[in-house]
Amino acid sequence: MISQNFPNLKMYYVQKKLFFTLAKIAIIFIYGLFILSFMGCSATRSITETERTFLEQVLITQSVKSSLNHAKIPLxxxxSVQVRTSGLTEDQYFAIKVFEAWLGQQGYKVIEDNADYVIRVVWHGIGTGHNEFFFGFPPINSTLIPFSTPELSFYKAVEQDARTRLSISIIKKEDGQFVSATPAYEGKAYYAVKTFLFGFTFESTNLAPPPPE
Incomplete structure (x- = not known):
């Protein structure tokens, strides 16, 4: 009777050993996945973004400089001059530094105390804009077909620009007497990418020098 059950008993121990072996392999595999997932999490690095992109900052800088191309200070x-500024955005605090550098290039001394004149700059507007025009076939992603089609453009234009408008008034600091006021000066900087016939692309800009690719 025992001899008849011996093959079954032997098979039972073989199956039991195989079960524990597979269980060990499964545990090692799960543990390995856990370690790999932990390593992946520890290696993850977030990428920060500035409030304005590099291109936007360069465009604003050049638009401010461009607005001063025809400006004249009758002094x-x-x-020696003291500069005061007013505007609706925080960009004015950067723009005024560009304006002060321009005054220095014109031969004026920018100081805080004991200046001969006060120059008041009113920033009517400093900002960026984005324009896009597209003529062609837009990309298609549909559940009805097992594939997606890319964008096919006969003509596409994407433009980023910045504009600055300002006016200047001058008074004597000693007695507050009004000296002069200028008309509004405006400057613009732009960067555009245009695509023809599905793939022929070229760039146009008035930035000097143009932004790096």
Whole structure:
């Protein structure tokens, strides 16, 4: 009777050994996945983004400079000036530094105390815009077909620009007497990418130098 059950008993121990072996392999595999997932989490690095992109910052800088191309300050050479500014955005605090550098290039001395004149700059507007025009076939993603089609453009234009408008008034600091006021000056900087016939692309810009690719 025992001899008849011996093959079954032997098979039972073989199956039991195989079960524990597979269980060990499964545990090692799960543990390995856990370690790999932990390593992946520890290696993850987030990428921060500035409030304005590099291109937007460069466009704003050049638009401010461009707005001063035709500006004239009716003051004697070497006059000392104190600059005051007002505007609706925080960009004015950067723009005023560009304006002060421009005054220095015109031969004026920018100081805080004991200046001969006060120059008041009103920033009517400093900002960026985005324009896009597309003529062609847009990309298609549908559950009805097992594939997606890319964008096919006969003509596509994407433009990012920045504009600055300002006016300047001048008074004597000693007695507050009004000296002069300028008309509004405006400057624009732009960067555009245009695509023809599905793939022929070229860039156009008035940035000097143009932004890196």
């Amino acid at each position: 004697p050479d070497g006059a």
